Amino acid sequence: MVIFSYRTRIIYIKKIKNKRDTRAKRYVIFDIISEDNFEIREIEEAVRNSVKELGGKIWLDLSNPKVIMIYNNRGIISTNRIGYKIIIASLPLIKKIKNKEVLLVPRRTTGSLKRAKRLIGIE
Known part of the structure; x- marks a missing residue:
């Protein structure tokens, strides 16, 4: 809250939070072909290295990707609304993990973890 005073008048200005200021989560669903x-x-380390290679340390800090779970060769990556596009762009750049060939294919982006789990077949 910011207070301005002009002689005897006091003006209160309430700072309005925009919904875009909040860090909304996004969940990227991907397939593991291997x-x-x-x-x-291992997959999280490969994703973080790929994002760092494509966008640098700044985009790695902004997106902050975390692999939440893997189920039946499908996985979920948690990120925020700012960085989900760079994660989708960097997944096909991953060719090897621990000297084993792999291909990560992004399938869908959703806003809730419950829906992401349903899409990979858990619930």
């Missing part, structure tokens, strides 16, 4: 199985931390 013969091998990978752990969550």
Whole structure:
């Protein structure tokens, strides 16, 4: 709240929060095309390196991608509304994880974790 005073008048100005200022979550659903199985931390490290390679440290800090879960060769990456497009753009750049060939294909973006789980077949 900002207060301005002009002699005897006091004006109160309330700062209005815009919904765009809040950090809304986005969930990117992707397919893993590979013969091998990978752990969550291995895929998250590959995604973070790919985003850093494509957009630099600034976009890595803005998007802050986190792999939440993997189920039946499908996964969910959590990010915010600012950085979900760079994550979608950087997923096809991942060719190898731990010297094993892999292809990550982005499928869908959603705003709720419940819907993302339903789309990969958990609920």
